[in-house]
Amino acid sequence: MFDITTDAQNTAVVHVQGKIIGSTVAQLQEEIERQLQNGNNKLIIDLKNVPLLDSTALGVIILAFQVLQRSGGKLVLLSPQKAVSSVLEVTRLTSILEVYETEEAARNAFL
Amino acid sequence: MSETIYVSEPISSTETILVIDDDTDILALLEMSLVSDGFKVITASNGVIGLENAKAAQPDLILLDVMMPQMDGLEVIKRLKDDDETRAIPVLWLTAKTQTEDKLRGLETGGDDYITKPFDLREVTARINAVLGRTRPVKYINPLINAMGDSFTEEGVAELGSHLQAAAEIQLKLLPEKPPNFPEFDFATMFRSSTSVSGDFYDFIPLTDTRIAIVLGDVKGHGIPAALLMVMIQTASRLLSNESDCPGTVLKRINTLLFHNTDLEQFATMVYGILELDTGRFTYANGGHCPPIHFITGTGDGEQHKNSDLRVELLETGGMLIGAFDIATFSYDTCQLSKGDVLLLYTDGVTETEGREQNDFYGEERLIECFSKNLTLTAQSLCDVLKNDLLEYSGTTQLKDDRAVVVIKHTNANTTPT
Numbered sequence: 001m002f003d004i005t006t007d008a009q010n011t012a013v014v015h016v017q018g019k020i021i022g023s024t025v026a027q028l029q030e031e032i033e034r035q036l037q038n039g040n041n042k043l044i045i046d047l048k049n050v051p052l053l054d055s056t057a058l059g060v061i062i063l064a065f066q067v068l069q070r071s072g073g074k075l076v077l078l079s080p081q082k083a084v085s086s087v088l089e090v091t092r093l094t095s096i097l098e099v100y101e102t103e104e105a106a107r108n109a110f111l
Numbered sequence: 112m113s114e115t116i117y118v119s120e121p122i123s124s125t126e127t128i129l130v131i132d133d134d135t136d137i138l139a140l141l142e143m144s145l146v147s148d149g150f151k152v153i154t155a156s157n158g159v160i161g162l163e164n165a166k167a168a169q170p171d172l173i174l175l176d177v178m179m180p181q182m183d184g185l186e187v188i189k190r191l192k193d194d195d196e197t198r199a200i201p202v203l204w205l206t207a208k209t210q211t212e213d214k215l216r217g218l219e220t221g222g223d224d225y226i227t228k229p230f231d232l233r234e235v236t237a238r239i240n241a242v243l244g245r246t247r248p249v250k251y252i253n254p255l256i257n258a259m260g261d262s263f264t265e266e267g268v269a270e271l272g273s274h275l276q277a278a279a280e281i282q283l284k285l286l287p288e289k290p291p292n293f294p295e296f297d298f299a300t301m302f303r304s305s306t307s308v309s310g311d312f313y314d315f316i317p318l319t320d321t322r323i324a325i326v327l328g329d330v331k332g333h334g335i336p337a338a339l340l341m342v343m344i345q346t347a348s349r350l351l352s353n354e355s356d357c358p359g360t361v362l363k364r365i366n367t368l369l370f371h372n373t374d375l376e377q378f379a380t381m382v383y384g385i386l387e388l389d390t391g392r393f394t395y396a397n398g399g400h401c402p403p404i405h406f407i408t409g410t411g412d413g414e415q416h417k418n419s420d421l422r423v424e425l426l427e428t429g430g431m432l433i434g435a436f437d438i439a440t441f442s443y444d445t446c447q448l449s450k451g452d453v454l455l456l457y458t459d460g461v462t463e464t465e466g467r468e469q470n471d472f473y474g475e476e477r478l479i480e481c482f483s484k485n486l487t488l489t490a491q492s493l494c495d496v497l498k499n500d501l502l503e504y505s506g507t508t509q510l511k512d513d514r515a516v517v518v519i520k521h522t523n524a525n526t527t528p529t
Contacts, residue, residue: 095431
């Protein structure tokens with residue numbers, strides 16, 4: 001479900017595989033919490049292989065975004081597919097959440 | 112986010128304390144003191160009787176003397192902990208000052224705390240409350256058990272099911288029973304819930320004789336929590352509709368209310384608009400919701416329009432989804448509903464209806480197509496056509512998401528746009 005890569009600069013890239021709906025949402029939340037507990041406060045959620053996410057998943061991302069923002073960290077999104085992009089646009093989350101097309105660009109967001 | 116219901120005050124006056132001590136003066140003293148503190152007290156003057164009482168009465172806490180003839184406290188606690196029926200009952204040691212070694216052994220054996228004799232009665236109460244405070248959340252950890260108490264049985268759960276059914280019925284009653292009836296406009300609605308209670312909602316709020324507010328939204332998630340938030344938004348929009356004529360202001364105030372009164376990850380998307388029945392002007396703000404679709408026929412009611420005349424406008428002006436961010440601004444816009452025009456407001460349960468193939472969704476495009484072909488129909492017939500098309504597309508009546516649809520058709524040939 002998740003493939004995590006971390007580095008010494010407290011960056012964690014959470015590569016998600018598959019739809020984030022139903023019970024998968026709780027798994028994503030746990031994974032994000034684990035990364036925060038490990039002190040990784042720069043999070044990249046890689047949505048390249050996510051065909052769909054539901055509103056609860058959106059809630060988890062919003063929550064993590066705000067928690068990190070308040071604690072001086074940051075969350076960015078990487079390569080959403082069309083359906084996910086459209087959800088981010090309709091909800092206008094794109095006006096707040098940073099979305100990048102490449103991992104390099106996403107990492108540069110933390111500099 | 113924890114489901115634990117933490118209760119620090121005594122749940123009720125019926126918490127039972129079992130006191131086991133061979134000194135009857137101490138038994139009498141403690142009984143008097145604890146009863147006046149609201150506990151029910153059982154006393155036992157030796158370990159054997161104490162064990163019997165513990166099994167029979169299932170006290171919430173045991174005060175246990177260490178030094179007793181016949182069976183001492185250490186043996187009593189060992190037997191308590193060996194027995195499934197009494198293992199979970201917290202034990203507070205009563206021990207003489209000199210018995211420090213006993214204290215340590217006692218705690219190792221499973222006592223939760225100790226009180227040294229001679230003791231201050233207030234201290235005893237405080238220690239008891241401290242220990243019960245630790246065990247209360249465990250005892251009441253299951254909100255269902257807490258809510259249902261002795262009804263936590265098969266019949267009880269069935270009864271809860273009937274409560275859910277009642278909640279669903281209450282919710283349906285909160286939605287307008289019938290679409291409004293105006294000669295100039297033809298209204299129809301469609302509402303289906305994927306679970307017994309829904310997070311989708313719509314509302315029609317009469318403002319004046321010629322103006323009506325139209326609200327449609329989608330609260331994150333399903334079931335009771337979503338439904339409760341939905342009720343909150345509906346109430347807020349009904350109150351705010353009287354206070355402001357600006358849809359952007361109404362959304363901003365609902366956003367502030369939700370942000371300060373719900374969890375961060377709770378949010379909603381919604382459209383709030385005001386329809387002027389005499390002019391056909393629709394002034395709206397869209398809070399992160401899938402855009403309502405305005406079908407501009409330019410032909411006239413009852414006439415078969417030519418496809419080349421048809422234009423489609425998406426009502427996107429507004430701002431962020433509602434309730435997740437403190438600072439949010441909402442702009443608003445106006446569209447003109449002319450004769451023969453149709454305005455469609457819907458929740459994403461419609462467009463996210465899954466097809467027979469995996470990762471295939473009904474989508475906005477097919478929705479526009481479905482309506483475009485049928486714009487001469489009445490609002491109710493448009494709803495029916497949509498329902499059938501969704502059924503045909505998905506091949507099932509099982510819903511994965513809630514659905515709410517409002518269709519407004521301008522029918523009055525006499526209305527002149529301003």
